[in-house]
Amino acid sequence: AQKVTQAQTEISVVEKEDVTLDCVYETRDTTYYLFWYKQPPSGELVFLIRRNSFDEQNEISGRYSWNFQKSTSSFNFTITASQVVDSAVYFCALSELKNTPLVFGKGTRLSVIA
Amino acid sequence: DSGVTQTPKHLITATGQRVTLRCSPRSGDLSVYWYQQSLDQGLQFLIQYYNGEERAKGNILERFSAQQFPDLHSELNLSSLELGDSALYFCASSPPPAPHEQYFGPGTRLTVT
Numbered sequence: 001a002q003k004v005t006q007a008q009t010e011i012s013v014v015e016k017e018d019v020t021l022d023c024v025y026e027t028r029d030t031t032y033y034l035f036w037y038k039q040p041p042s043g044e045l046v047f048l049i050r051r052n053s054f055d056e057q058n059e060i061s062g063r064y065s066w067n068f069q070k071s072t073s074s075f076n077f078t079i080t081a082s083q084v085v086d087s088a089v090y091f092c093a094l095s096e097l098k099n100t101p102l103v104f105g106k107g108t109r110l111s112v113i114a
Numbered sequence: 115d116s117g118v119t120q121t122p123k124h125l126i127t128a129t130g131q132r133v134t135l136r137c138s139p140r141s142g143d144l145s146v147y148w149y150q151q152s153l154d155q156g157l158q159f160l161i162q163y164y165n166g167e168e169r170a171k172g173n174i175l176e177r178f179s180a181q182q183f184p185d186l187h188s189e190l191n192l193s194s195l196e197l198g199d200s201a202l203y204f205c206a207s208s209p210p211p212a213p214h215e216q217y218f219g220p221g222t223r224l225t226v227t
Contacts, residue, residue: 033214045204045218047116052214091157095214101147101170102206102216104157 002027004094006105013082014113021077021108023092029053031097034068034075039107040088051075082112117141118207118219126225132193135222139186139207145169146188147208147216148180152201163188195226 003026013019025034036048049059051068059066063080079086089109093102117140127133139146148160159172163182174180177195182188192199202223206216 035214035216037218043202043223044116044220045206047215047217050215093157099170100145100208100214101159101162101172102149102157103159106156 002094002103004092004103004105006092006108008108010109012111016081018080019082021090023075025073025094027096029096033095035093036077037091038088084112084114087112116217118217120205120219120222122222124223128227129195131195135190135203137188137205137219140217143207143209145208146182147206148190149204150201197226200224200226
């Protein structure tokens with residue numbers, strides 16, 4: 001069965017600090033997809049990144065970076081030089097090749113304080 | 115803006131009532147997914163349609179049903195509503211041939227009183 005664990009329920013940082021959000025997943029499939037979504041206070045779910053299980057290259061997009069490690073079944077998300085606008089709930093999610101609905105973690109609430 | 119639209123944005127109704135939530139996917143997307151977000155259960159998958167046919171079912175109650183119409187819009191029907199059905203209901207769509215990339219609508223916040 002699929003499972004996504006985000007052990008950090010809430011994180012609070014001061015603006016300009018770096019912060020890493022942890023995500024650990026479980027799946028029996030060899031082909032799967034991992035995602036991060038952002039849910040700001042307005043409530044919508046914003047797609048940030050998709051990574052497939054065959055691509056372990058880390059990715060950087062501006063202040064955001066993602067570290068995918070199959071050996072530890074982790075897909076962590078780092079925000080560099082955090083800003084108040086980064087305050088949101090961040091969800092990690094998983095889908096499998098033949099089972100496309102997303103399985104979400106419980107989310108991590110990030111508060112960035114000015 | 116993801117391109118997925120959902121109406122209404124807010125809905126307040128009483129226990130025992132029935133409501134219909136509507137979703138229009140992004141242009142060209144054939145798959146529609148419905149998810150429920152509640153405080154105690156988190157984000158949970160309810161049901162998926164692909165080009166008018168049911169493709170996958172998650173933790174959807176028997177009181178809930180959905181369909182996808184020929185123009186690809188989808189409706190989620192919730193009946194015999196209970197207080198515990200109060201939640202944010204999201205619709206997402208995905209393009210072929212990338213069913214795993216899902217774009218979410220703004221959600222419908224349902225409050226059952």
